[in-house]
Amino acid sequence: MSFESILVEQRGAVTLITLNRPASLNALNSGVLEELITAFAAFEADPTQRCAVLTGAGEKAFAAGADIKEMADKPAAAFYADDFFARWTSHLVKTTRKPWIAAVNGFALGGGCELAMMADFIIASENARFGQPEIKLGVAPGMGGSQRLTRAVGKAKAMEMCLTGRMMDAAEAERSGLVARVVPLASLVEEAVKTAAEIAAMPPLAAIANKEMVNAAFETGLDQGILIERRIFQVLTATEDKAEGMAAFIEKRAGVWKGK
Ligand code: HXC
Secondary structure, three states: OOOOOEEEEEEOOEEEEEEOOHHHOOOEOHHHHHHHHHHHHHHHHOOOOOEEEEEEOOOOEEEOOEOHHHHOOOOHHHHHHHOOOHHHHHHHHHHOOOOEEEEEOOEEEOHHHHHHHHOOEEEEEOOOEEEOHHHHHOOOOOOOHHHHHHHHHOHHHHHHHHHHOOOEEHHHHHHOOOOOEEEOHHHHHHHHHHHHHHHHOOOHHHHHHHHHHHHHHHHOOHHHHHHHHHHHHHHHOOOHHHHHHHHHHHOOOOOOOOOO
8 A cells, every 4th residue: 555645554563654744744634634544444454453553754743733725725615515524533533443542743733633632542752732723723623622622631721722722732731631641752653652562462352342431431421431331341251352361360371362
């Protein structure tokens, strides 16, 4: 598979996808959108791949937002007719059941911040900056930012960031629960791939199930979320990997997973 605006490589069971338009700070144009959908679909379909990492090329940006130059002359009817960004969200968030991590290496602004928040979690470099500056362009988040940022950091910070366009640095993002961990830029991809490899070595059905339940906490009420958790737990008890995992513990050996 060859791409123009992204790079895709497999490192063992981990797929590393890199946004590769560094001259425009990895701005997200429709070419990137289509290529990411294709790359994530290939990752999801490949049984040898168990976790993915998404990062940006260069040291300055993960993605500085949707491509303003592409959006500037696009008529409103076209935004509405294309349902701009809807397919992206549905592929990366809903269709991709396997876990993936955003490794944020610098600016994650507007659509870039929203893309990072579609990941199951974010690992950030020390120079990372998060923001929803769309208001300064006369618009607003359009890929879930107003919803996911608010759920991640709470109303006060999300509202302030959306209304002023203020950026949050990596330390504040970690303090606020937006990112799981902050690491030096030089070791960001290595750390993210290492974490992804750890996830990739887990029983695959349990990985999908754990992701599904934590996401339910984001998307449903407490009673419904707890019911989803309990039902998924009960389904997992029927898997061969559950029998193997518990036997391996009792026999003091490592489990060997089948994904069944
Ligand atoms: C297109 C972009 C871009 C973007 C940067 N570039 N961001 N091109 N779309 N979102 C380009 C610049 O035009 C420039 O190209 C090159 O990348 C380097 O950027 P500079 O501005 O020269 O770098 P710097 O001065 O260091 O400033 C970095 C920055 C700034 C603070 C990140 O680039 C910036 O504010 N970018 C826009 C951030 C933004 O508003 N994002 C939200 C987009 S709207 P040239 O050719 O001049 O060298 C959005 C909406 C989503 O995401 C939902 C809509 C439905």
